[in-house]
Amino acid sequence: MSGMGRWLCLLAAALLLAGCSPGRPAPQTGLAPQPPEVLAAWGLPDGLAEQGTGNSCRVVTGAYLAAPAALELAAGGQGELEYFREAPAGELWGRGRVQFLSTMGAGRIKLTALDAAGRPLAAAGWVYTGPLPAGDAATRWRDSRYTANYVGGWLAFDYNVAELFAAWPEVAARAAKYRLGVTVGQGQHALVTALGLESRPAAAVRVTAAAAALIAELGQEMTVAAEVENVTSRPLADVKVAFVEPYGYGLTVGGDRQQVIAGLAPGEKRRLAWQVRAQRPDAVNLGKPWAAGFAVNGEAVAAQTLVAVADPRPGKVFYVMTEDLEAIDGAGYAAAWGNCDGWLQPEELRVQMVGKSERLNAIAERHGAKWTHYIAWPLVEAARWAGSVSASGEWPKAAEAIARSVREQSARGHEYGIHMHSDYDPYLPGNLLSYNPAVDGLWANHLRHGWAHSLVSEGNYGDYASRTGLLYAYQRQLDELAAFSPHGQLTTARAGSFDFGNGAASEAMSTRAYRKVGLLAGSDADGNRGGVTAGDWGQEIYLARPDDINARADRLTDTGLVEFRPTPREFIQYDSQSAAAMNAKVDEGMAVYAAGGRVAPGVHAVVGFTHAMFVMGEGGWRSTEGGQFAALDGHLAYLKERYADKGLLAFATAGELVRAYLDYYAPVPVAVYGPRRSAGWLKSEYPVILLGRDIPVDAAHPHKVAVKYPLYLRDAAYRVSVLKNGRPVYTTWSLPTADNDVVFTADDKEASYTLEIYHNEVIGGALKLWRQVKARLFRG
Amino acid sequence: MTQKRSVVLIIDDQPGIRRLLTEVLQEEGYIVLEAGNGYDGLQKAREGHPSLILMDMKMPGMDGIETLRELRRMGIGGKVIMMTAYGELDLVTEAKEIGAADYITKPFDIVALCEMINRNLASPAPSRLAIS
Numbered sequence: 001m002s003g004m005g006r007w008l009c010l011l012a013a014a015l016l017l018a019g020c021s022p023g024r025p026a027p028q029t030g031l032a033p034q035p036p037e038v039l040a041a042w043g044l045p046d047g048l049a050e051q052g053t054g055n056s057c058r059v060v061t062g063a064y065l066a067a068p069a070a071l072e073l074a075a076g077g078q079g080e081l082e083y084f085r086e087a088p089a090g091e092l093w094g095r096g097r098v099q100f101l102s103t104m105g106a107g108r109i110k111l112t113a114l115d116a117a118g119r120p121l122a123a124a125g126w127v128y129t130g131p132l133p134a135g136d137a138a139t140r141w142r143d144s145r146y147t148a149n150y151v152g153g154w155l156a157f158d159y160n161v162a163e164l165f166a167a168w169p170e171v172a173a174r175a176a177k178y179r180l181g182v183t184v185g186q187g188q189h190a191l192v193t194a195l196g197l198e199s200r201p202a203a204a205v206r207v208t209a210a211a212a213a214l215i216a217e218l219g220q221e222m223t224v225a226a227e228v229e230n231v232t233s234r235p236l237a238d239v240k241v242a243f244v245e246p247y248g249y250g251l252t253v254g255g256d257r258q259q260v261i262a263g264l265a266p267g268e269k270r271r272l273a274w275q276v277r278a279q280r281p282d283a284v285n286l287g288k289p290w291a292a293g294f295a296v297n298g299e300a301v302a303a304q305t306l307v308a309v310a311d312p313r314p315g316k317v318f319y320v321m322t323e324d325l326e327a328i329d330g331a332g333y334a335a336a337w338g339n340c341d342g343w344l345q346p347e348e349l350r351v352q353m354v355g356k357s358e359r360l361n362a363i364a365e366r367h368g369a370k371w372t373h374y375i376a377w378p379l380v381e382a383a384r385w386a387g388s389v390s391a392s393g394e395w396p397k398a399a400e401a402i403a404r405s406v407r408e409q410s411a412r413g414h415e416y417g418i419h420m421h422s423d424y425d426p427y428l429p430g431n432l433l434s435y436n437p438a439v440d441g442l443w444a445n446h447l448r449h450g451w452a453h454s455l456v457s458e459g460n461y462g463d464y465a466s467r468t469g470l471l472y473a474y475q476r477q478l479d480e481l482a483a484f485s486p487h488g489q490l491t492t493a494r495a496g497s498f499d500f501g502n503g504a505a506s507e508a509m510s511t512r513a514y515r516k517v518g519l520l521a522g523s524d525a526d527g528n529r530g531g532v533t534a535g536d537w538g539q540e541i542y543l544a545r546p547d548d549i550n551a552r553a554d555r556l557t558d559t560g561l562v563e564f565r566p567t568p569r570e571f572i573q574y575d576s577q578s579a580a581a582m583n584a585k586v587d588e589g590m591a592v593y594a595a596g597g598r599v600a601p602g603v604h605a606v607v608g609f610t611h612a613m614f615v616m617g618e619g620g621w622r623s624t625e626g627g628q629f630a631a632l633d634g635h636l637a638y639l640k641e642r643y644a645d646k647g648l649l650a651f652a653t654a655g656e657l658v659r660a661y662l663d664y665y666a667p668v669p670v671a672v673y674g675p676r677r678s679a680g681w682l683k684s685e686y687p688v689i690l691l692g693r694d695i696p697v698d699a700a701h702p703h704k705v706a707v708k709y710p711l712y713l714r715d716a717a718y719r720v721s722v723l724k725n726g727r728p729v730y731t732t733w734s735l736p737t738a739d740n741d742v743v744f745t746a747d748d749k750e751a752s753y754t755l756e757i758y759h760n761e762v763i764g765g766a767l768k769l770w771r772q773v774k775a776r777l778f779r780g
Numbered sequence: 781m782t783q784k785r786s787v788v789l790i791i792d793d794q795p796g797i798r799r800l801l802t803e804v805l806q807e808e809g810y811i812v813l814e815a816g817n818g819y820d821g822l823q824k825a826r827e828g829h830p831s832l833i834l835m836d837m838k839m840p841g842m843d844g845i846e847t848l849r850e851l852r853r854m855g856i857g858g859k860v861i862m863m864t865a866y867g868e869l870d871l872v873t874e875a876k877e878i879g880a881a882d883y884i885t886k887p888f889d890i891v892a893l894c895e896m897i898n899r900n901l902a903s904p905a906p907s908r909l910a911i912s
Contacts (some may be wrong), residue, residue, distance in 0.1 A: 213800055216887035217865045278887070282796030289800045308801075310794040310886070312838055312865065595817060596841030600793060 031060040034069065042071050043085060049181075052079030060191075066154075067097070067193035075105060075184040084181030086114075087197035089172075091204040091232070094159040094180040096195040103149045105188030106130035109157070113165060113175040122171040124164045128155070129188060140167075154193075161197070162204075162232060169233045202296035205239060205264070206231045210271070213289065213306040216278040218313070218694075221254075224292050224305050225273040230264040237263050242295045243274045248556050248667040249695045250290035251307055252279045280694040281311035283602055284665050285556055286543075311601035316660060317593045318603070318652040319586070319639060321369065321574070322523065322566070323360070323610045324419050324494065326376035327352045329446050338613065338621035343441020346394035349383060351622050352613035354405045359624035360574075360612055360632065361414050367636035368644065369651035373612070374419035374494040374523075375406065377474040382433055382442060385426035392440045403481060411484040415653035418474050420451035421496035429465055430454065450499025452528075458509045460516075461714070461740070467513035472711060475517045480712035488674035488686065489708060491520040492564075492654040498527025500549055508547035511560045516739060518708040520670070521562035521658040523607075525549050533609075535565035537592040540605045541661055556667045562658050564607060572608035575615045579634035582608070586639060586649075594648050603661045606649070662691040669695050669746060671707035673755050682760055684713065688722065688753035690746055702747040708740055709757050716759040718767050723754040735764070786901055789813040789830035791821035791847060792863070793839045801834065804890050805897075818842030822850055830858045832901055834893075837864040837871055845871060848878050859900045861893075 038059045039045070048057060054076020061069045075081045100107035107129035113121040122138045127145055135141045146152065159180075165172050180197050184190045210225035224243065230236050242258040245251055259272050282289050289306040327349050333339040338348050357373055364371050380402050387395035406416045423444045426433050431454075434443040448454055452467065459466020464473060475490065482490060493514065500522060501510045507528070514522065527533035528549060542552045546560035553559040566572065572585050586606055593604040615632070617623030643649035652660070662670050673686035688707050690697065697703060709720055714736045721731040722744040730744035746753065788810045790801050795816070802812045813828045815821035817839055825833060833851070837844035844862055851860070859881040864872055872883045881900050884893055 211889040211891065213804060213890040214887050215797055215800065215863070215890060215893075220865070220887050222887035282794075285796070287795045287799065289796055306800060307887075308794070308797040308799070310792075310797055310836075314840075594840070595819070596843075598840040600840050 031062040031064065031070075031072070034059040034061060038069070042083075044071075044083075047084050047086075049082045049084065050080065052076055055079040055081040057081065057083070065191065065193055070191040070193045071195075073182065073184045073190045073192065075186060075188050077187050080106065080183065080185035082110075082181045082183040083192060083195065084179050085196045086177050086179045087199065088177050089113075089175045090199050091201050092161040092178055092197045093200055093203075094161055094178075094197050095157065096180065096182070097154055097156045097193045098182050098195070099154045099191045100128050100152065100184070101189040101191065102187060103129060103146070104186065106183055106185030107188045107190060108183040109155075110179075110181050110183065111159060111161065111164060112179045112181070113168070113171050114177050114179060115174055116176040118177075121175055122165065122168045130185065138168075160203070166233075172232075173234050200299060202299035202301050204232050204236055205229060205241075205296055207241070207294050207296060207301045207303040209292075209294070209303045209305040210273075211305050213308070215308045216310070218278050218281055218309055218311045220278045221275055222278065222307075223273050224251075224276045224307075225271055226294050226303060226305075227269050227271050228261060228264070228296075229269040230266050233266050235263060235265050236261075239264055240297050241272055242298075243276070244293035244295050244300060246285070246290045246292065248280065248285055248290070249692075249701070250278075250280045250282065250285055250309060251292050252277050252696055252701070276307075278307065278309040279696060280309065281601060282307075282309045283311065284667065284694075286553065313601060315593070315599045315602040315604060317590065317599055317643075317649045318605045318657045318660065319369070319644075319649050320372060320564075320605055320607045320652055320654050320657050321360075321364065322372045322374065322494075322607060322654060323357070323574070323612050323615075324376070325353055325357055325373040325416075325612055326379055326419065326421060328613050329444070329449075336621060337616070341439055341441065343436055343439050343443055345439065345441050346383070346386075346392070346398040349379070349398045350401055353379075354401050355622070356612040356615055356624055358405060358409060359629060360615065361409050361412065363629060363633050364414070364636065364651075365412070366633070367640045367651070369636050369639075370413050370415065370653045370656075372415040372417060372492070372654040373409075374417050375402075375478070376419045376421040376424065376496065377477060378420070378422055378424035378496075381426055382424035382444060385433060386435055386442045389435045390437065390440055394440065395442075406478065406481045407484070410482040411486075413486050413653075415485070415487060415490070415492075415655050416478055416482060417490055417654065418471065418478055418493045419496055420470070420474070420493070420499075421449050422451050422454050422470060423448040423496075425470065427464060428454070428470070450497040451495045452499045452501035452506055452510055454499075458513055461736075467510055468516050471513055471517045471519075475519070476711035476714065479710050483676055483679070483710070483712070486675045487653065487655050488676070488689070489518055489672040489710075490655065491518065491658050491672060492522065493519050494523045495528070498524040498533060500524040500528040502529045504547040507549055508560075511546050511549075514561055517711060518672075518740070519561070520662065520672075521564060521654070522549060523564050523566075523654070525563045525565055532569065533565055534569050534571035535567060536569050537567060537589050538604075540565050540567045540607060541603065541657070543665060559667065562661055564605060564654065564657060564661075566607045566609035567605065572606070574608055574610040574632055574635075575628055577631070579631045579638065582631070582635040583638045583642075586643070590643060590648065594643075597646075597648070599648060603657070603664050605657050607654075607657075659689070659691060663693045666692045666695075668692065669697065669703045669705055671705045671746070671753075673707060673710070677754070682758055684710075684757045684759065686710070686755040686757070688755050690749075690753070697746050697749040699747055702745050704743055705746045706739070706741040706743045707755060709742065709755060711740060713757055713759045714740055716761045716764045717757050718760065718764040719758040721756040723756055724748070724751050726752075726754070728756075733767070735767075785809055785811050786831040787811045787813060787828055788897065789815065789821065789824055789828060789833045789858075790835075791815045791818065791824075791833060791839070791844075792836040793817055794836070797836070800890070801893075804894065808894055808897075810897075818844075818847035818850070821847055822854065822856075825851055825856045825858070826854065832897055833858055833860045834897075835860055835862055837862050837868050837875070845874055845878070848875055848880060852879055861896060861900065863888075 110125035112123040289308040383399040463469040541564040618626035862883040
């Protein structure tokens with residue numbers, strides 16, 4: 001064995017032995033010195049004063065500090081070292097976090113008032129270790145010395161400078177600046193993780209709202225006043241007091257939000273008033289009164305006036321018919337429903353997903369109503385896959401019939417949102433699709449008939465086996481098929497089996513995935529945890545928390561998707577209830593929403609639910625005549641005559657309901673694109689719709705707004721512009737953008753904003769390639 | 781000896797206003813009942829025997845005037861203060877004729893309303909009256 005080999009063996013043996021020694025953890029206490037250059041970040045060397053010899057000062061890091069770094073001060077046996085920070089006189093707070101390490105030697109903290117020449121006027125200090133210096137008229141020491149040597153630890157302090165010097169009013173008047181210092185002497189060591197004088201100008205005044213609470217009606221102007229008092233012993237100049245509009249734009253100020261008090265003598269009070277408009281109902285503020293706040297020199301103060309704002313305008317009730325558009329999967333369903341032999345066949349697919357839904361649409365159209373279909377698009381992919389293994393030629397025809405139906409029916413005003421039964425997806429890892437040539441039948445694993453539980457990662461557009469990726473893959477197809485829809489951007493979806501995810505982390509992930517593809521709303525509340533999805537009247541639609549679709553948001557600054565639910569708790573079910581039963585349920589809802597013939601303020605909904613495949617006619621499973629189709633016809637006729645024709649109820653799609661809801665309740669403007677205005681070989685145009693009708697949008701209230709461009713143009717788009725009254729206000733060639741959106745400033749409510757998308761797959765592809773080549777060249 | 785606390789009934793269709801009034805009046809020491817519409821208000825008035833009723837003039841369904849008329853028809857006593865907006869002064873005259881004790885016009889400071897409530901509760905309550 002070579003010499004080197006022997007040494008390696010010895011080292012290995014030593015390491016093994018060390019590893020076997022009983023239970024002592026690795027040392028935690030070491031501090032790592034940092035290079036001298038970092039001293040500058042601590043204001044050194046200017047912020048250091050020393051006497052004697054043997055002193056040292058360095059920056060260290062280590063877990064012990066519970067802070068990113070500390071300044072370590074070590075005084076020589078006969079030395080003394082002071083680390084200090086200074087700030088011009090004002091409303092100052094001295095803050096710091098210090099630890100003295102020795103029982104002996106001087107350990108002090110001192111706050112000193114200095115005149116314009118830097119001469120000390122007075123000082124207040126605390127002695128933690130060492131002798132207590134004798135005080136005098138200009139210096140006061142407080143004895144904070146440790147009485148035992150087992151109590152040392154971090155000293156965190158936050159001194160109000162004005163209070164400390166209140167005993168020296170003449171000093172406060174003459175002080176030009178203040179100095180806060182940590183002194184170590186005669187061998188004392190200290191660690192300083194923070195030290196400074198912070199200016200809090202608002203503390204110089206006391207602001208008192210003139211009224212604790214006001215009650216107003218929407219659109220009313222009112223005076224909101226506050227009394228501003230100088231609570232210092234010196235005159236104040238240039239005190240800027242601003243009215244702070246609450247988040248959500250509930251109260252707005254017509255003129256200047258900020259008023260300036262040129263001079264305010266000690267103890268003087270001044271009353272300031274603003275003309276405030278009740279801009280939005282307090283229902284927008286989650287039913288709580290708006291808080292009118294104030295700020296002094298940019299710092300918010302505690303004073304506020306609460307303002308409850310009533311909305312005298314009648315609200316709207318929307319009647320939304322939803323159904324989950326999918327085929328009977330054979331799992332125990334009766335043959336009478338179309339389950340011929342326990343396998344899914346092309347004809348079943350066509351009848352259940354095209355024949356029935358189109359018949360439902362036709363009945364709705366007779367009465368001016370519209371359907372919202374949540375289509376299990378993975379099933380269409382499964383049909384296409386079956387076409388690749390079947391010799392019958394029927395599967396591709398069935399898949400094409402569905403696509404055609406979605407395209408044509410969307411153009412007629414019905415809505416097709418995505419319904420994610422991802423078990424049908426032929427490309428998703430872990431999925432099973434079985435084809436039986438004997439019956440030309442298809443089968444999937446319907447015990448994985450959801451979405452979130454099959455897709456555990458959030459991913460992105462390109463990550464197929466992720467929540468975002470799969471949503472994108474399907475949503476973009478619907479987006480393209482709905483290009484001729486009068487509604488524009490698709491904004492709602494229903495997860496397969498209500499499987500939106502259960503639990504905060506999973507639901508937050510799904511919320512982000514929905515938003516990424518432009519979805520603003522869902523309809524899975526409570527179903528996502530195995531509960532009843534339907535809701536009582538008044539509980540049918542709300543802004544959910546970002547991490548919990550089952551709970552209403554409790555902070556306006558932190559909202560998630562709009563959730564809407566079938567109504568009422570025993571919901572309207574088109575596949576099983578008589579017209580009279582459905583009518584009675586709507587009557588019950590209208591009695592709540594529109595008592596006495598006037599709709600209560602806000603946005604309300606009556607939401608029905610079914611699966612088209614379960615809606616049966618008379619005379620066999622293919623029938624679309626009589627039976628529940630007739631019941632629906634009678635029901636809609638009743639609603640039209642009793643409510644819609646009187647303006648008490650509006651037939652709508654889920655997307656229209658959600659837009660109306662956001663238009664009323666969104667805390668900040670939400671932009672969506674409207675129906676396609678024009679489409680050419682290279683360019684498509686969409687109007688941009690700003691939701692948030694009562695939110696001011698003007699020069700005083702500009703908004704950065706993000707608007708998605710259609711998902712199906714993501715790969716082909718090479719330039720996107722936003723036009724304001726026909727003139728570009730934003731243009732980008734850097735496409736696709738990370739969130740498939742563009743951000744522009746909206747500053748005029750009356751302006752017409754347009755999304756202009758230049759798209760061509762060849763040009764878009766070439767530009768992308770060029771960017772990749774350029775990036776590589778640049779990197780090289 | 782403990783003093784009996786007065787019961788105030790708020791009849792207003794706006795939840796935000798009911799919430800604010802309830803908080804403030806409870807802080808003032810009143811027992812507060814709430815109703816979101818006239819029908820519910822009549823029910824609560826019958827069961828709760830309020831000393832004073834604060835009622836919004838404009839409500840869907842049975843509005844303030846109708847509710848007041850019904851209160852009187854049912855012989856329910858207690859003073860009634862109407863909350864109104866500008867442009868409803870003709871309704872105020874009508875409300876006073878039916879027996880409203882006072883009215884307050886939006887926007888108003890809740891302190892002014894509290895003073896009005898205290899003033900009205902300090903003066904003798906009207907005898908139970910019924911109108912046809």
